[in-house]
Amino acid sequence: MKFFNIRYLFFLAFAINNSYGQKILYHEYLPTASDWDIIEWNTKKNPEKDFILKEYVDDKGRVTALEFLKDNKLFEDYVCYLANKVTFEYYDNKIVEPLYQSNEFPVATDCEMWYKSIYYLNKDNKIESVERYSIYDISNMSSDEIENVKKYFKPEHFIETPETKKMLWVDYYYYSFAKMNSIYPVNEDYVLDVEYFGQEYFTDEPEFPSIKQSLKQ
Numbered sequence: 001m002k003f004f005n006i007r008y009l010f011f012l013a014f015a016i017n018n019s020y021g022q023k024i025l026y027h028e029y030l031p032t033a034s035d036w037d038i039i040e041w042n043t044k045k046n047p048e049k050d051f052i053l054k055e056y057v058d059d060k061g062r063v064t065a066l067e068f069l070k071d072n073k074l075f076e077d078y079v080c081y082l083a084n085k086v087t088f089e090y091y092d093n094k095i096v097e098p099l100y101q102s103n104e105f106p107v108a109t110d111c112e113m114w115y116k117s118i119y120y121l122n123k124d125n126k127i128e129s130v131e132r133y134s135i136y137d138i139s140n141m142s143s144d145e146i147e148n149v150k151k152y153f154k155p156e157h158f159i160e161t162p163e164t165k166k167m168l169w170v171d172y173y174y175y176s177f178a179k180m181n182s183i184y185p186v187n188e189d190y191v192l193d194v195e196y197f198g199q200e201y202f203t204d205e206p207e208f209p210s211i212k213q214s215l216k217q
Helices: 143-152 171-175 207-214
Strands: 023-031 036-040 051-057 063-070 085-087 089-091 094-100 116-121 127-133 157-160
Touching: 063 171, 094 171, 171 207
Parallel strands: none
Antiparallel strands: 023 036, 023 051, 051 063, 063 085, 085 094, 089 094, 094 116, 116 127, 127 157
């Protein structure tokens, strides 16, 4: 396994704003002990206050960014393995989903999470495979800790397919109202399985009804 010795990777992001055809949606959410919980889509609450999920949507009806805010700033007191900002890039046959924790890529040695996923779609917008990319920082680790990382952490780059993982979906579309113009891409044999996802996560509202409706598109 190859490792990065850099604690954080900084990025130059293209500024998303209404002058480029972006529509902004505001949703109410609450942080929980393990997740972001959507309370209300398209809330009328003041976007300058409270817990607001800010969703950017392009002129094709596709989500391009999600920002989890508190009092109009990225919420900092989050669970280690959650991103508080996500962007989406669209190409002919793929969706690129970088994750950020306060404008920095998450480091897998801290939270065991990847910082970027690439979803490859077929002509019917079904996911055929997913590429995952992670960053590891071993600069302050002992030799024993490094060996544990090599044994138990996933590599910096790996691929998921329906053969290696039962269900494939675009991770943070779960928190998006627009998704891909109301489409929720999944793999060909995707099944809404309560036992697989867990009762609480699977039946949560308003997220889950939004997914069910999108799968009918």
